[in-house]
Amino acid sequence: MNADARQAELRQQLHTLGFDEVRFARVAGAAPGAEALRAWLAGGLHADMAWMERTAEKRVQPGLVLPGAQSVILLGVNYWRDEPRKGKDPSRPVWARYALHDDYHDTMKAGLVAAGKAIEKIFGVGHADYRYYVDTGPVLERGWAARAGLGFIGKNTMLISRRFGNWLLLASILTKWEFTPDAPLTKKSERRKAENEKDVGLLCGKCTRCMDECPTGALPRPGVLDARRCISYQTIENRGIIPREFRPGIGTRIYGCDICLDVCPWNRFARTARSVLLVARGEIAELPLRELLELTPARFAEVFRGTAIKRVKLAGLLRNACVVAGNSGDPGLLEPLARLAGHASPIVRAHAVWAVFRLTDSAEKILAAARAAETEAVVIEEYAWNIQHSTFNAQRPSPIPNTNDQIPTTNP
Secondary structure, eight states, X not given: OOHHHHHHHHHHHHHHXXXXXXXXXXXXXXXXXXXXXHHHHHTTTTTTOHHHHHTHHHHHOGGGTXXXXXXXXXXXXXXXXXXXXXXXXXXXXXXXXXXXXXXXXXXXXXXXXXXXXXXXXXXXXXXXXXXXXXXXXXOOHHHHHHHTTSOEEOTTSSEEBTTTBTOEEEEEEEESSOOOOOOOOEETTTTEESOSGGGTTTTTTTOOHHHHHOTTOOOSBTTBOOGGGOHHIIIIIOOSOOOGGGHHHHTTEEEOOOHHHHTOGGGGGOOOOOOSSOOBOGGGGGOOHHHHHTOOHHHHHHHHTTXXXXXXXXXXXXXXXXXXXXXXXXXXXXXXXXXXXXXXXXXXXHHHHHHHHHHOTTHHHHTHHHHHHOOOHHHHHHHXXXXXXOOOOTTOOOOOOOGGGTOOOSOO
């Protein structure tokens, strides 16, 4: 077979392995998105994710990751599952869609191992001639994916596919083999190509739904995410105190957030995932908030074993559950919250205190013993702030609705 025929054979084999999109980009100069990455880091918009700074140059220069890199293979796995929206308990915690699976980093890795073997067999190369990652390595996957025509970078900073909407998990393979590159998407009216950061929102038109709907204002400009204000960052990457100003905006979202993805009109093209490389864990979405507030270490390990949710550990999930409880308007949750005010983790205790004050005007009485025993400054400060500002609404707000019931996924 000639080079083009071998590339076509590889594309077909990777699709058979479970990758819904297989595209190729050529390495030439700095990675697409390099300029935007540097500006984002310089502005401190990455919050405390110092690893983004440490790996910045590798992300910009693929040759620092794989010396002699000539091409990048971009792979996308569709994870969309249509879920019934009517009749769901509006107070039930909402999870990022990707989290309702076994950890995709692990399950997709199996596909990448097989992909590597296919490359070796078809092109006669060795293991040292390629390197793969499932969005954990120093690779600007979205930029490369846009250059390869897999989609375009939306105003929500996500890669948007014309075939799958916002619902692709990305993986990449750096190779020393020079593949024929695929063409980027083009906006016909302007003959522009979605191959660099200047083409953010290429096919968004005048739509700004993602920016308008973000409850914490994490998208200040098209294609720019302020991680400090992002619900996904606060509920996953932030291992400490969630700033009080963002807690009400978190609503019922207990792990991650899909709002800026959900509202995108391009999701009208979403289709149910093949799930060759994914293992659904839909039962997690049915867990009641009270059960989450009462999790023990053993139960946490049992329920979330093998999922990405385990990353936040038990204390992180209890912290998030406290915030959701504080937004629920449900005084029936005061009992487990009061117990969590005495939890071993000061992070959990602080958020439990906030939640109790949100749900009742008797918070000082309920928490009297816990407050008297408290020695951690961060929790003492939480008591002081809540006593001073009294966030309880005497009319008790209605439980915050599940925004997934309200968000359109098609054009009006």
